[in-house]
Amino acid sequence: QASIRLRMKSVTVRDALNQAMDEELERDERVFLMGEEVAQYDGAYKVSRGLWKKYGDKRIIDTPISEMGFAGIAVGAAMAGLRPICEFMTFNFSMQAIDQVINSAAKTYYMSAGLQPVPIVFRGPNGASAGVAAQHSQCFAAWYAHCPGLKVVSPWNSEDAKGLLKSAIRDDNPVVFLENELMYGVPFEMSEDSQSKDFTIPIGKAKIERQGNHVTLVSHSRFVGHCLDAAAVLAKEGIECEVINLRTIRPMDVESIETSVMKTNHLVTVEGGWPQFGVGAEICARVMEGSAFNFLDAPVTRVTGVDIPMPYAKILEDHSLPQVKDIIFSVKKTLNV
């Protein structure tokens, strides 16, 4: 036990992403990174630090501020057999390019009846940061996960980040990889296995971060941490939460959710995005349509961002997103305690 612990390493999410890209760039010379400030600036959020120095202009490409243009260029390169990683400085700017993501990337393999794959990864920070206001705080999980042909991944911790990004790059399909700016600097212990160059996490499989019998909490990205914090508080009151880290939004691992709900009989979803037509709404629908519905002792509760554009003032921003106390409150209401 002790020797295993010694081989654990504390790695930030940023460094885990960096390692994933570094390893995949090394492994497959068709892989390249393209985006604003990714090369000489080391990345707007330093996620691609050191890569340009190591791999040069051909593999790490700085683009002008032309999202629609360079996203299209990246998709074209993927069609011609390369394996681009297209970075959006934040996913808010992907709206400039969303036609290329959906119409040129997501639908093409289908439209060509299998003739034309598009092995591309679109990655960047998604969702709210701190004080960046309405135009820079939107969560795009629901928008992208709505579309067939796309895979949508949303890692939480460093292992997720590394393993899922490697899988995304190796996947022959377009993958939207939703990172979180506030998580970049957070360190997590990474197992020895996860430090290997062959370490991947399968896309489409959720992870049980914490076992429990009384209620299932399902979340993705940063709010997995909030769920674990809420679970720790609730445990002191004798309420044991099972916390599921979705890891992938599309295809969603509904089976893991259902298995858990059949055990706990209660479900609370937690996300940063807006409620209407969101990830939690989809989970509710899927649970209702499936075998777990009859095991529910109460309706599913969704904990979400407030249904407004993101305000700037700190007090308003704090009240626009789920806080740990909101999760605790929702669990108790769902359990009727």
Next chain:
Amino acid sequence: MKTMLTVISNALCRITGKNVGARVAVTRNFADFTPQVTFDIKKCDLHRLEAGPPVKAELTREQGLQYYRTMQMVRRVELKADQLYKQKIIRGFCHLYDGQEACAAGIEAAISPSDHLITAYRAHGYTYTRGVSIRQILAELTGRKGGVAKGKGGSMHMYAPHFYGGNGIVGAQVPLGAGIALACQYRGNNQVCVTLYGDGAANQGQLFETFNMAALWKLPCVFICENNKYGMGTAVERAAASTDYYKRGDFIPGLRVDGMDVLSVREATRFAADHCRAGKGPIVMELQTYRYHGHSMSDPGVSYRTREEIQEVRSKSDPISLLRERMLSNNMASAEEFKEMDVEIRKEVDDAAQFATSDPEPPLEDLCNHVFSNNPPLDVRGTHPWSKLKSVS
């Protein structure tokens, strides 16, 4: 008296070694200061234009002091914002304008309050020149209820009558500006819209779509590219196949202007606005300018350019110093006067900062308001189903 003043003026010009020549226009002889001077300004590079703005600019003492005050106020507000950001009282994004003051001041001097203006996120200077008080600007930056957007917008989202922000998405403000110009044309009110963007945004496709439609429909839109040589961390040469931003409107006439000289900016903007008002369609202006700070407060600004370069611009081309030296060397004002103004301005900014740090944050009741305009009140879902919040217009 006239001869003596001329002699003194010429001597001062020789002593200070300024290239900018001046003819002293003496109309009164009891004033201590020269009331008006005509300055030579740089000739603009022209694109598809037979003639450009005049190469001489008249400046009255009052105008000079006013431009100085405006630029110095913007400078001090930006430096105060820098301070407040480092104290973590301002959060999120903060893109500072110091170095570029002559652009905002010169443009405002050439248009009227009934004209329209829209810019991107480096917007604090324009928010001020378009009429918002520095108290309301600083309080918006600190996220207080006394902010111009009640604390809900932040640095990039400040608005005022005929000032449409403050826009966070690079380039998106350009089609918006053309749309405002379309409204002016539609209403036949002889107003123009000044639409600003940076050298980075110049590579956005939506600009070219906008240029096409603005030219096709002869929209009264003055497109102004503030070229400060760097789009975040990328120098213009690495981002643009052509860095002649004044030519990139292609079929739209253009001019390239010294953006560090408030008089050049004013004359050029006047010329451009006249062009639009005469029904000739849009025009593109490139202002060559410089920002002292990095792209934003998260960017030290020295990984992609040298400190020497920044220092050189500060010492040789600072817009505020240029104006002050011009006025001093032509006896339009005294050094003491400028010093007094500086002290006054500093105090005003300190007072505004005091307000901005003591004003309360917006009340929680305001959280969901302003989702819709002119709409009956609606219920808004909070973070969970038991949280039912209220929204009024």
